[in-house]
Amino acid sequence: MTKNVLVTGGNRxxxxxxxxxxxxxxxxxLMGCRDEESGLEAKKDIVGGDLHIIEMPLDNETAIVDAFVRAEAVYGPIDILINNAGIxxxxxxxxxxxxxxxxxxxxNVNAPLTLIQQSLPQMIERGFGRIINVSSSYGSFAEGLKGPLCYAVSKAAINALTVKMAAVVDEAANGKNIDVTVNGMTPGWVHTRMGGSDAPKTPEEGADTAIWLATMEEGGPHGKFLKDREPIEW
Structure with missing residues (x-):
């Protein structure tokens, strides 16, 4: 059976x-977008595939929950959640x-938590799930939280959320073998609207680790922070 993937900020x-x-x-x-129009615009450049636009503004908890519930009602349970959107x-x-x-x-933090709260219990119940939180080395204590204050603090918080939710999965498993993983990753410095034109990585290269984590077989990383498919320090 085809698995359902929700990607926030999926339109650019x-x-x-x-x-x-x-x-x-x-x-x-399911391409999560702030508004349907931006999703439909992005969809024009995509040929083939089973793609659906989900209008999901992340600045309001009620709106997030409503959009998630509607999406599952129409398309079925979310098997893979990729919390990519950020400011x-x-x-x-x-x-x-x-x-x-x-x-x-x-x-950067509350919206991912809301989506995890909506999706993780069912993932645990079904025995399968992948949650990937897109973070940044600017949120890494090991690298000195070098980014601007709002960004660095919020990305450090999403890292903390990743560790905590991975522990929740382990506790819920209670010794049983369930194939549910929660990981964080940093795409590195990527040439996007956020990263700027001087960035050395392409968006495709920045996306690679998230896709790898989302599609990996059982027994892959869990509760880790990764860059270029390798664990790094928090």
């Missing part, structure tokens, strides 16, 4: 390449306020 950049990669491997892909607020730490930090946390 790395997310669009993840969508294309998963389609090429025969998955049914990069480069406001100087001296000028950051509660509102700007809250906005970054909502899109």
């Amino acid at each position: 950049g790395i997310g669009l390449e993840i969508v294309k990669g998963m389609l090429s491997k025969g998955y049914k892909v 990069l607020d480069d406001t100087s730490w001296k000028d950051v306020n509660a509102e700007s930090l809250s906005k970054s946390m909502q899109v």
Whole structure:
């Protein structure tokens, strides 16, 4: 049976390449977009594959849940969740306020948590699931949280969420062999609207590790932070 993949922020950049990669491997892909129009525009360049547009604004918890429930009602359970959408607020730490930090946390952390809460219990129950959180080395303690404050703190938080939810899976398994994994990955510095034109990596290269994690066989990484398919330090 074809597995269902939900990719947030799937209409451009790395997310669009993840969508294309998963389609090429025969998955049914639900492209999560802020608005349907942007999804339909992106779809024009995609030939073939089982692709569906899901309007899912990530700035509102109720809207996320409503969109998720509708998507599952129409297309069936989500087997693979790729939390790719993110925002990069480069406001100087001296000028950051509660509102700007809250906005970054909502899109980069709270929205992924809401989607995990919606999908993970059923994944555990069915005994199969893949959750991939797209993070950044700017959120890595090992690399000194070098990014702008809002971005670095929110990406460090999504890393913490990844570790916690992987532990939740292990606890729920309770010794049973269930094929559910939760991982984080950094695409590296990628030539996208967010990454800028000086970035050395193509969007396809940035998407590779997420696609690999989403499609791996049982026994692959779990509770890890990866770059170029290799574990790195948190």
